Amino acid sequence: xxxxxxxxxxxxxxxxxxxxxxxxxxxxxxxxxxxxxxxxxxxxxxxxxxxxxxxxxxxxxxxxxxxxxxxxxxxxxxxxxxxxxxxxxxxxxxxxxxxxxxxxxxxxxxxxxxxxxxxxxxxxxxxxxxxxxxxxxxxxxxxxxxxxxxxxxxxxxxxxxxxxxxxxxxxxxxxxxxxxxxxxxxxxxxxxxxxxxxxxxxxxxxxxxxxxxxxxxxxxxxxxxxxxxxxxxxxxxxxxxxxxxxxxxxxxxxxxxxxxxxxxxxxxxxxxxxxxxxxxxxxxxxxxxxxxxxxxxxxxxxxxxxxxxxxxxxxxxxxxxxxxxxxxxxxxxxxxxxxxxxxxxxxxxxxxxxxxxxxxxxxxxxxxxxxxxxxxxxxxxxxxxxxxxxxxxxxxxxxxxxxxxxxxxxxxxxxxxxxxxxxxxxxxxxxxxxxxxxxxxxxxxxxxxxxxxxxxxxxxxxxxxxxxxxxxxxxxxxxxxxxxxxxxxxxxxxxxx
Ligand code: ADP
Ligand code: MG
Numbered sequence: 365x366x367x368x369x370x371x372x373x374x375x376x377x378x379x380x381x382x383x384x385x386x387x388x389x390x391x392x393x394x395x396x397x398x399x400x401x402x403x404x405x406x407x408x409x410x411x412x413x414x415x416x417x418x419x420x421x422x423x424x425x426x427x428x429x430x431x432x433x434x435x436x437x438x439x440x441x442x443x444x445x446x447x448x449x450x451x452x453x454x455x456x457x458x459x460x461x462x463x464x465x466x467x468x469x470x471x472x473x474x475x476x477x478x479x480x481x482x483x484x485x486x487x488x489x490x491x492x493x494x495x496x497x498x499x500x501x502x503x504x505x506x507x508x509x510x511x512x513x514x515x516x517x518x519x520x521x522x523x524x525x526x527x528x529x530x531x532x533x534x535x536x537x538x539x540x541x542x543x544x545x546x547x548x549x550x551x552x553x554x555x556x557x558x559x560x561x562x563x564x565x566x567x568x569x570x571x572x573x574x575x576x577x578x579x580x581x582x583x584x585x586x587x588x589x590x591x592x593x594x595x596x597x598x599x600x601x602x603x604x605x606x607x608x609x610x611x612x613x614x615x616x617x618x619x620x621x622x623x624x625x626x627x628x629x630x631x632x633x634x635x636x637x638x639x640x641x642x643x644x645x646x647x648x649x650x651x652x653x654x655x656x657x658x659x660x661x662x663x664x665x666x667x668x669x670x671x672x673x674x675x676x677x678x679x680x681x682x683x684x685x686x687x688x689x690x691x692x693x694x695x696x697x698x699x700x701x702x703x704x705x706x707x708x709x710x711x712x713x714x715x716x717x718x719x720x721x722x723x724x725x726x727x728x729x730x731x732x733x734x735x736x737x738x739x740x741x742x743x744x745x746x747x748x749x750x751x752x753x754x755x756x757x758x759x760x761x762x763x764x765x766x767x768x769x770x771x772x773x774x775x776x777x778x779x780x781x782x783x784x785x786x787x788x789x790x791x792x793x794x795x796x797x798x799x800x801x802x803x804x805x806x807x808x809x810x811x812x813x814x815x816x817x818x819x820x821x822x823x824x825x826x827x828x829x830x831x832x833x834x835x836x837x838x839x840x841x842x843x844x845x846x847x848x849x850x851x852x853x854x855x856x857x858x859x860x861x
Pocket of ligand 2: 809810811835836837839840841842
C-alpha cells in the first residue's frame with residue numbers, strides 16, 4: 365500500500381505528540397490540513413499567518429509541546445517570519461510547516477517560489493527540507509525535539525508540493541519512528557547549590573527574581589515552596605507572574621525599583637539580564653550585587669554581568685535542591701523587625717497609595733488605573749490574561765493579577781504588538797480542552813488590537829468565549845490632542861499648496 369507525504373507528515377506529528385495546528389491553507393497544503401484532521405490533530409483556520417504563528421507558539425508555551433503553524437508557500441511563509449522571531453526571542457516552542465513550489469518548478473519562476481529554508485534559518489534552531497517522503501518521520505522527530513528541549517525555540521520544515529504528493533510504500537516508511545519524549549531535566553551540580561545557599565544565608569538584602577523560564581520549566585510548586593519557606597522577597601518578571609501568586613505576601617512588585625536597586629544577593633530563576641531587567645547593571649542595581657543565575661542554556665550564563673554563582677540546570681530540580689539545603693541550614697527571613705523587609709514594605713505602601721488614589725479618580729476620560737481596577741474586581745482570579753499595548757500593558761501589569769503560572773501572555777521579550785488576538789485564540793482552544801470554565805481576558809490598547817483585529821472572526825467562527833477589552837486612547841502611545849492634530853493638518857495644507 366502506498367502512502368503520500370501529506371499522510372506521512374500527519375502521522376509523524378501525531379506520533380511526536382503534537383496536538384494543535386493553527387494555519388491558513390491554500391495551494392499546496394489544502395490536502396495537508398485534511399490529512400492532519402484525519403490523523404486527529406486539531407486544526408484551527410485563522411485569518412492571517414502572523415496571528416496563526418502567534419497562536420501556535422502560545423499553545424507551545426501553555427503545553428510545553430510545540431504548536432504547529434501550517435501555511436502556504438512564498439508570502440504565506442514570509443508572513444510567519446515575525447511570529448517565528450517572536451517565538452525564538454521568547455524561547456517558546458514552535459514548529460512552522462510551509463508548503464513550497466514543486467521541486468521541478470524551482471529556478472524557472474515557480475508559483476510562489478521562494479528560498480524558504482534560507483529565509484527561515486535565522487529565526488530557527490532547526491530548518492530543513494526532508495529529502496524524501498521516507499525521511500519525513502525522522503525530520504519531524506528532530507524538529508519537535510529541538511523546538512521543545514534545551515532552551516525552547518523554533519523549528520521549520522519545508523514541504524515542496526512534489527514531496528507532499530510523493531507516494532512511498534507504507535511498509536518502507538518508518539511511521540513508528542521513535543519519540544525522544546520528555547527529556548529528564550538537567551540537574552544542578554550539588555557544589556553550586558551549596559554555594560548558592562551559603563550566599564543567601566549571608567545576604568542582608570536577598571531577592572528572588574522569577575522569570576518566564578520558571579514558568580516554562582513548570583517549576584511553580586518548587587518556587588512557591590522556596591519562597592514560602594524562606595520568606596525571601598520575590599519579584600516576578602511580566603510573564604513570570606503567577607508562578608508564585610501575585611497576591612502572595614512575599615511579592616514585592618509594588619517596590620520593584622527599590623528591590624532591584626538595593627538587593628545585595630539576587631537569585632535569578634529563568635530570566636535573562638536583558639533590557640527588561642536593565643541588564644543587571646548600574647545604575648539600576650547596587651554596584652556589588654551578587655547574582656546566582658540559574659538557566660537551562662549554558663550560553664546564557666554570565667551574559668551582561670558576571671554571575672557570582674552560575675548554575676546550568678533546569679529551574680525545578682535546582683529550586684528543590686536549594687530549598688532542601690536552606691532548610692538544613694535552618695534559614696528563614698523573619699519579616700518582623702527585618703530591616704530589608706521593612707524598607708520594601710514602606711515603599712510598597714507608598715506606591716500602593718498612589719495607585720489607589722489614581723484608581724479612585726473617576727473623572728472622564730477614565731484614567732488607566734481606574735479602568736484596570738474595575739476589570740480586576742470583575743474577573744475570575746484564575747483567568748488567562750492576554751495583554752498588549754504601551755500604557756495599557758505597562759500599567760495593567762501592576763493591577764491585573766495572576767495567581768497561576770503561564771496565565772499571562774503579553775508582548776514579551778521582543779515587545780511585539782499584535783500578538784494578543786492570536787494568543788487569545790490559542791488560550792481559548794487550550795481552555796476548551798483542558799479547563800472549560802476558565803476565562804480568557806484580552807486587554808488591548810486600541811493600536812495593538814488593530815494589528816490583528818480580524819482574528820475576532822476566528823474566535824466567532826470557533827465559538828471561543830474570549831472577552832476583549834479595548835482601552836481606547838485613540839492612537840499609538842497617547843494619541844494626539846485636538847490642537848496638535850490641527851497643527852499637523854495645517855502642515856498638510858501647506859504641503860499641498
Ligand atoms: P523573562 O521574560 O521572564 O525575563 P526570559 O525570556 O528573559 O524571561 O528568560 C527566560 C530564561 O529561562 C531563558 O534564558 C531560558 O534559557 C531559560 N529557561 C527556559 N526554560 C528553562 C528551564 N526549564 N529551566 C531553566 N531555565 C529555563
Ligand atoms: Mg492607544
